[in-house]
Amino acid sequence: MKIDANARYRTSHEWARKEGSVIVTGISDHAQESLGDIVFVEFPEVGKTLKQGQTFGVIESVKAASDLYMPMSGTITAVNEALGGDPSAVNKDCYGAGWLIKFEPTSPAEWDGLLSASDYEKEAAAH
Amino acid sequence: MAPFAGYEMPITYPTGAVEEHLITRRSVGLFDIDHMGQIEVSGPGADDFVSRLVTAKVLDMKDGDARYSLLLDEKGGVTDDLFIYRLPGRWWIVVNASNREADFAWFRKNAPSGVKVEDRSEDTYMIAVQGPRAIELLGLAADFDVPGMIRFTSAEGKLLGVPCLVGRTGYTGEDGAELFFPAREARKLWEGLLDLAAEKGIEAAPIGLAARDSLRFEAGMPLHGHEISPSINPVEAGFKWACDLEKDFVGKKAVTDLAATGPSRKLVGLDVTGGVPREGYEVQDPDGKTVGLCVAGMFCPTVKKYAANAFVAPELSKAGTALKVVIHGKPKDAVVVKRPLYVPAYRR
Structure with a gap:
C-alpha cells in the first residue's frame, strides 16, 4: 500500500492535503486497490458548501458504487474534470493525477482531527 | 475471490477487469469456467427426448454440431439457457452453474425409460479460450486441425497432450473455443496454454468474472437471472429465434401465445x-x-x-x-x- 506522507486521512479512506489555502482530496491507494478499476466519478458542483463527513460524490468501480466523504467542512473550488474522460488515473496515481476535489476549508481546525499518515497506514492494514 | 454458485471465483485477476476485457478483444483471454455444468444424455429415444425438452431445433444436428438453446418450463419461463453438442451416440449439454442441479433433476424426471441422463460436471473441467488470436494459439497446441473447424462445431483431439472436446463456441463476441477435458488435467492445460502463448509472443491473460460479464453484455448475449429468467418469456427477451416453432417442446404454447398477442x-x-x-x-x-x-x-x-x-x-x-x-x-x-x-x- 502506497501512502502520501504529506496527507492526512479519514477512516473512510479519503486523503486530504494542504495546497496553499485549499485542501485537495482523493481516495487512498488502499481504497483504489480494494475497489478495483474505477469507471466513473460523480462530482459535486463547484461552489457548494459541505460539512465534514457529508458525501461529496460517488465513485464507481467495475464492482460497486461507493460514497465519497468530505474530510473537512468546506466550499468546493474545483473538481478533477480530466477524470471524466479517463477515471483510470484514480487507479494509476491516486495521490497525484487521480485527485478528486479541491475545497476551501470553512473549519480549518478540523485538520488536526484527521488521521496522520502512519495512523492511517495502521488502520488500513488492519482492515 | 467471490462465492458464485458454490465455487470460489475470481472477479478479476491482478490485471484488472477493464484491461482483461480489452485483452480478450485484442488477443486472447483464458476463462476458468469449471463451474459450468455438463449433462450427458444417451440411449434409445435420447434424440426425441432432448428435442422435446429444449427449444432449439436439434434433430437435424450432425455429429460435431453445436447449438444454442433455451430450456423452458410449461409456462414458457426460461429456466436456463444451454449449449447443446451433438456427439456420436450422445448429447453433451452445457448448463449454467446455478441451475445445474435443477436442470439435472428436470432432465431425469422427464427421461423415458432407456434414456440415460448423467451429470458429468464433477469429472469435467471447462476452459474458454477467446479472442482474435485464440484459434491461432489452440492450433499451435493441438494435434488436430483446430483452425479448420467452423463456428458452432466441435471436434475431439489432444491439446498439449490432454484429450479434449473442443467446441468452436464462446460467450464473448470473439472467435475462440471452449474446451472440455478431464478435471485432473486442469492445471496442466491452463498453465500450458499461458506458457505456450508467452513462448510464441501471443498476448494472453486469465480473465475474471467481471470481464466475462462485460464481454458478454457488450456482445448482446444473455446471462440467466438477468435478461432471461423463469419469469421472462423468450418473446419478451427477443429469443423467439431460439425456439423451433415447427416442433413440439415444453413451453411452446406460452411462446406461440405471446408471439400472437404481442408481449x-x-x-x-x-x-x-x-x-x-x-x-x-x-x-x-x-x-x-x-x-x-x-x-x-x-x-x-x-x-x-x-x-x-x-x-x-x-x-x-x-x-x-x-x-x-x-x-x-x-x-x-x-x-x-x-x-x-x-x-x-x-x-x-
Missing part, C-alpha cells in the same frame, strides 16, 4: 449519460413515471459506454426513445439503442 414488455439496451447503471435501477419516462427496471448494467470498455439492459413497454422500445435511469436517487439521461453494442466478430 407487454420488451428487452432494450440503454445508453446512459452521467453515471453507471446497474441491476435493479429504475427506468423512468421523461415525465418521471416508472416504466421498467434494469436487469443488468455496467461500463462497457470496448464501446466506452455506460449501458444497461431493461424491460420496458413495446411503445418505448424503439431505438432513439429518450428515457431516464435513476442512479443514486437522480434520474440520468438514457436513450434506447440497438443491441448488441458490439457486433460479434464472427457475425461481421
Whole structure:
C-alpha cells in the first residue's frame, strides 16, 4: 500500500492535503486497490458548501458504487474534470493525477482531527 | 475471490477487469469456467427426448454440431439457457452453474425409460479460450486441425497432450473455443496454454468474472437471472429465434401465445449519460413515471459506454426513445439503442 506522507486521512479512506489555502482530496491507494478499476466519478458542483463527513460524490468501480466523504467542512473550488474522460488515473496515481476535489476549508481546525499518515497506514492494514 | 454458485471465483485477476476485457478483444483471454455444468444424455429415444425438452431445433444436428438453446418450463419461463453438442451416440449439454442441479433433476424426471441422463460436471473441467488470436494459439497446441473447424462445431483431439472436446463456441463476441477435458488435467492445460502463448509472443491473460460479464453484455448475449429468467418469456427477451416453432417442446404454447398477442414488455439496451447503471435501477419516462427496471448494467470498455439492459413497454422500445435511469436517487439521461453494442466478430 502506497501512502502520501504529506496527507492526512479519514477512516473512510479519503486523503486530504494542504495546497496553499485549499485542501485537495482523493481516495487512498488502499481504497483504489480494494475497489478495483474505477469507471466513473460523480462530482459535486463547484461552489457548494459541505460539512465534514457529508458525501461529496460517488465513485464507481467495475464492482460497486461507493460514497465519497468530505474530510473537512468546506466550499468546493474545483473538481478533477480530466477524470471524466479517463477515471483510470484514480487507479494509476491516486495521490497525484487521480485527485478528486479541491475545497476551501470553512473549519480549518478540523485538520488536526484527521488521521496522520502512519495512523492511517495502521488502520488500513488492519482492515 | 467471490462465492458464485458454490465455487470460489475470481472477479478479476491482478490485471484488472477493464484491461482483461480489452485483452480478450485484442488477443486472447483464458476463462476458468469449471463451474459450468455438463449433462450427458444417451440411449434409445435420447434424440426425441432432448428435442422435446429444449427449444432449439436439434434433430437435424450432425455429429460435431453445436447449438444454442433455451430450456423452458410449461409456462414458457426460461429456466436456463444451454449449449447443446451433438456427439456420436450422445448429447453433451452445457448448463449454467446455478441451475445445474435443477436442470439435472428436470432432465431425469422427464427421461423415458432407456434414456440415460448423467451429470458429468464433477469429472469435467471447462476452459474458454477467446479472442482474435485464440484459434491461432489452440492450433499451435493441438494435434488436430483446430483452425479448420467452423463456428458452432466441435471436434475431439489432444491439446498439449490432454484429450479434449473442443467446441468452436464462446460467450464473448470473439472467435475462440471452449474446451472440455478431464478435471485432473486442469492445471496442466491452463498453465500450458499461458506458457505456450508467452513462448510464441501471443498476448494472453486469465480473465475474471467481471470481464466475462462485460464481454458478454457488450456482445448482446444473455446471462440467466438477468435478461432471461423463469419469469421472462423468450418473446419478451427477443429469443423467439431460439425456439423451433415447427416442433413440439415444453413451453411452446406460452411462446406461440405471446408471439400472437404481442408481449407487454420488451428487452432494450440503454445508453446512459452521467453515471453507471446497474441491476435493479429504475427506468423512468421523461415525465418521471416508472416504466421498467434494469436487469443488468455496467461500463462497457470496448464501446466506452455506460449501458444497461431493461424491460420496458413495446411503445418505448424503439431505438432513439429518450428515457431516464435513476442512479443514486437522480434520474440520468438514457436513450434506447440497438443491441448488441458490439457486433460479434464472427457475425461481421
